[in-house]
Amino acid sequence: MKTKIPLLLLIFNIVFFYSQEKTTEKQIDSITTALWNSKFFNDEGLVKLTELYYQAKEIGYEEGQIRLLKRIVEIKSSYSDFISALQYLKYLKSLSLSAQQYEEYTYANCLEAKIFFMDKNYSQAKKVLNLAEKYLYKIQDKEKRRKAKTEIYIYQWYNFEKSKLPKSSYTDSLLSISKKLYNEAVLIENNHQRAKSVLYSTNLMVNSLILLKKYEEAVKYLKIGGQELKTFGEVTYLGVDYYEAKGDVEYNFKHYKGSSNDSSLASYNKAIKIGEALGYTAKTKELYSKVAEIYREKKDYAKQALFLQKSSNLEDSIQIKENKGLSEVKPLLYANKGDITETPSQNRTLLYFLSAVALLTIVIGGRKLYFNKKKNKIQPLEKVTSEKDPVVKTNPYNHLISLALKNDSSFYLTFLEAFPDFSEKLLNINPLMKISDIEFCAYIKLNLETKQIAIMKKISVRAVEGKKYRIRKKLGISAEENMYIWFSKL
Template sequence: MFPPQLNRIFYSYKLFLLCLLCYSGSVYSQGTFSHQKFDSILLKKTESLRIQGDYENLVRLNKDYLNLAQEKNYKEGIILCYINISNISATIGNYKRGLSYLSLAEKELKKVNSSVLKARLFQEHAQLNAVIGLYKSALDLNSKGLFYLKSISDQEKRKFYLYRLYANRADFLYKANNPDSAYIYLQKGKRIDGQGVLLTTLLAKHHLMYSKRRDSAFIYLHKASAKIVNTGKVNVQSAFVDLTYGDYYFALEDYKIALEYYNKALDYYSKTNRLYNIPGVYESIAKTYKMLNEPQKEEEAMKKYTEEKTALENIQNEAINISIDHMLSDKDEESNGFQKRIYLYIGLIVILSLVIFILLYRHNRALRQKKNEFKSEALSLKSRINDSFEELVSLAKKNDSTFLTRFQEIYPEFCPRLLEINPKLGASELTFCAMIKLNFTSKEIAEYTFIQHKSVQQKKHRLRKKLNVPTEQELFIFFDSL
């Protein structure tokens, strides 16, 4: 047996030789560079390494192919590598780098016309927004990806991406508390490929949580397990399957077996550095220990849950700001394009309309229409505000990890205003302020965040000092004024 260092050197050397063989025997055909083989081989190898969770070699592979694409000035290949590297970065929790590579891909994509790459770009943007908790944005971006898929003539590529976009959309809809619509997209994906591990596991989860058909849930879980290829290495798909198995046995009240599956899922997620999945697993483990009447282990698991959740939120916050800036930039571009079209329409109307009476008539009619639209939008806005408030209250009651993220979407100026007063406020303090802003009582805050009523009062006292709030002023009134 060689020392670990030599083993790593030999492994890297073998991978280097393999890449050379790929380039000479696959990407090149009789001395010519083949775009089709470049795409096909890169996608297959990337998918294989992604499932194994071998991110180090996955990055190396895509950077090697990126160098080749740049050498051959193959724009579509460059974009494909940027998108792949973005996906890898987001998967291991480096959301900022993921967004950076997506921006590079988006910049290059303006120079080419490829519906496949546009669909893929929006798919990755959607997934990245979903992992940082921006589910509405994720669904909007997913819709744009589906739109570009309609114009893809290659049926194999169309099915390949359509299946994944349907599965992603179903996952986003579940997280956005819309299970009925999610199930529709699961069925659409099933008609394309009923054997995929992600989609099959999502079907099992649906029957477990919503239809309450546990026999169907078990059948789908068994199918998903059978589809996982055992390569002797960590398979990231196994983590989601084991997590769902844990939920299945928890529902059966077989808590010891549930705990075994939760721990397996935690191990897989930890080894593959899936940071956004880890807090939820610890929370499930804590609930299981509670049912097993093991308070010390429950407390340890809840402590780990809080630590991992806080660490994840700190990573997410910066990515959320970048993502929101990107969305605002896109809206500005759309607005500029819309304004140009409006000016063109007005010019045509002026040229074609010689009679002032007709122009005045159209103008008055447009004003009346805008007035009606304004009234309609006002009513719609009021309805959306009420729905959003109820959603926030529900997330807070569940102590859901996405509460602060969703709160910032709905009240985008609240947290920045607090940080102007005191930049040292942490994520947990911002969450506490948000709950007071939503008019939760001290007793309710204590109940939903698993702390004592006395601790809530102490937190309020410390907040007053940090935010310079006079003792005679109610914190709720102070936050509401922000």
């Protein structure tokens, strides 16, 4: 396997970065399959998947686009890059509906529900998952319908587990869902997919049974999961979950094969080793805490302190990323709240982002902005002597400039309402552009001076110039070309 991956990477680089011919559907499928490996669930994989997506888009290969969009959204969500995840999710939902790939549409709703329950809006996540269930009957293929059901059950389980509501019976709900998941998973015919779904179900089943202190039944499902792990593979996210579940059983059920703190510690350490290799930070953080507790019981306080510190460091890192990602995405996430109960026959092409824009139009007086835009369209720009002095001194978008200079939190979405294609054009040039990059580009588009940007962002002029330089690199703007003219033509 180790020799195969570098070879596949070499093929990828030759095909996608050096070939002058258009990539074929077969090539896209082949490379996509290779990139689905857990080892590419990272920045490296994201870059290659995104490049591959645009190759598929260029040749109009919808099935390839849909498959790639799923993985891109999964990775971006795991990085708490929710703004970018929602943008790609918008394409995924639209494309899967138009292609009548309802299995993929239900999964897109599952990914959307994940963002809601990460924001602790469990009722909204439940509504999104209920919407996904309404499309199950439209999936004609029995195997695909089973797979879609298992995905919905998985996200329903996590929504209940995180909400812990209702308190009196949520553990029973967890067990009920995990049993439904297991019963559906064992019917899947494809060996690899069945192994994955059964392993998922047994991991969740063991967790549910431990909460209910039904340890002997937990052992039964742990053994089933162990068999499926041989088919699916240990060095995977589910492998981490399995060894954590095994450690939990050994820690809580001392009669299981002479279980002890040492045996549970061995299982946790195996889970940590795989988790660290895969960058599975959320789970690794939990495992550090469990290991620290075992060392406390063993009275090894030095190692307890070490693992508590490791857990704390990861907690801070994860929390900062999640809080930042959720605060940025909330305006887009909740703007579409009213449409969450749509049925399959209603507004199939209504997209998340467009709904957000429609609502923002009402809130911020977008009508006026729209007509101003019609009347005062910026004319093509002529000459500029210095980037420090913007191209046009009189700007018709005074409202946007006012919001920008106040560093108003509504500026970004208001700007996108006035320039709806702006972010998409930038992402087409460089899919790795961040929300902060696009916002900075918006300032340049509005012809704001370096000093103005520095004052409103409370940073130095030098820092602004540095940011301009990095934006040039990301967008491929040559040093000879004036940045303001470049953005005026975008």
